[in-house]
Amino acid sequence: MKIKSLVAAACMALAGSAALADGHGGKVKVGMITTLSGGGAGLGIDVRDGFLLAAKGNEMLDIVVEDDQQKPDIAVQLADKMIQSEKVDVLTGIIWSNLAMAVVPSVTAQGKFYLSPNAGPSALAGKGCSPLYFNVAWQNDAFYEAGGLWANENGIGKVFLMAPNYPAGIDGMTGFKRTFEGEVVGEVYTKLGQTDYAAEIAQIRASDADTVYFFLPGGMGISFMKQWAGSGVEKNVMGPAFSFDQGILGAIGDAALGVKNTAHWSKDLDVPGNADFVKAFQDEYGRLPSLYAAQGYDTALLLISAMAKADVKDAAAFQAALEEADFQSVRGKFSFAANHHPIQDIYMREVVKEGDVVTNQIVGVAATDHTDVYGADCKM
């Protein structure tokens, strides 16, 4: 028995060195499918730029980037093309949950690794989890659950909830309600892509809520915050970081000042490597990194850390190497739960003005070692 396993180990070692010797084995081909055009392009561009920054100068990585135009059918086509004709080993890059749901299950079924730099739909964290799927960002509910916890600790009693009427919006509010112990005095689900919130603001003004908690990504959040500032309503505003990301804050301007938002990262987070990341990103691209850029950066770091330990052709060893998450995340401590989703701290940030730049600053920890509730359903 012992001899057998020894022989097996020797064979594997030989196979490993042979692979390295032929000049291809150590290299990893990465297919990045992300959103580079359309209204959601800002997120994809940040993920891509963060990833490429970490991969810069690394000759072992061969990266192909393609634009999914935020359309599930195009993302599926790109994934097929990358796997079949480009022969990529690892896929990454998808921003949106609906695209992830269309692509990830088929990618992992074809035996390829998928590292999610953004989307974290609950189905892939629970019943649909896969040994080859790793989420480096968050499960979708994480920021909301942390928001509820922070509200409990900080004396917020009456909350008005608002989100777009689509799965991620409803899941987000459900996540908040899962941890929030106060009273929800109103709940509104708006049309996806709605740009005028006068009616909702009037409802919020008329309610006796002390805080409005909302999730409106992209342009919807910009519109809401500008109109909120013009309405003169004085209530606290809270939300997940998606509505107050660096790419959006410039367009909202002073209207966003004082807003509280939960995130796993902030540019002023005092952990090793983060300040260097922020500086390197600014030097390379001439703008402040967003949390999406941080996620892209961490995704590349994770991949590089696993490549140092195992060959991607050996799926079991590479999976084990990814599971170790042996890299210095710009979020500080980072590890994977059994369902390959992060265990990480989530912070409360506040929008402030530094000189002329509107940006975020950490005001406290909202949740420590946070992980999702779906892992219990995950059987790998």
Next chain:
Amino acid sequence: MTPILLIEQVLNGLQSGIMLFLMAAGLTLIFGVMGLINLAHGSLYMIGAFAAAAVAGWTGSFTLALAAALAAAALAGCIIEMVVIRRLYDRDHLDQVLATFALILIFSEGTRWLFGSFPLYLDVPAALSGPVRLPGGILYPSYRLLIIVIGLLIAIGLFQLIARTRIGIQIRAGESDREMIGALGVDISRLYTIVFALGAALAGLAGALVGAIQSVQVGMGEPVLILAFVVIVIGGIGSIKGALVGALLVGLTDTLGGVLLPLFFGLFMDPSSATTIGSALASMSIYILMALVLLFRPTGLYGRA
């Protein structure tokens, strides 16, 4: 719901209707006079907003920004009419849809190339940034009141233009019989360029006015374009009066539906399913309105059979 809140919501509906009117007026004029379906109308709206944001960024003046929006959209309108649209008048609607859809893609990617993928900053002037107190104690954002006033003034101006000026007579004549006014010696291609530029300028102004309270980003015009089409179908294609009535109907239905339907379902349902069903039905409300109008008036409220 208190009467004050209801009045406030009616004002919100009016304001969104007036903005829709600025979009729909150009669209309906262009369709009525030239028989052209212009999908790129939303791009002109976007051009107005981006021009305003850029000029406001350079000069800090909101008035200049509005002027720039008008000028940029009118100029873009002139150029695309002369370069592309002119070749489409004799083609069928499918060719027009295809060509103007291509224009959307060109303008969207061109704007992204010039301004980048991140939304631009454009804010209301400081003097108008707060709310005003209306009679009855309603607090209402002063900028939105300004939008209502500007929109109404433009509506009046447009009616005067159509009813009382020489160019208005030519436009009306063009709507009824295109060949005939050409035969009567009116320079039809100049008239078409003017009408197109006028429609474009109105869309650009709407984009700039709305851009100050919404997000100035690539692709901002398309959702409004869909609503504007709903408006002109309800109002009757080619009718300015129809565009005004249709826009106000759509604005009010959209706003009040979103507020009242969840409340209505809340009377006999638990709150969370009332919210879900109410919001879902509210998103459909304007399309239901359109279907009903078409059922009883197939050519729209003021359309000619």
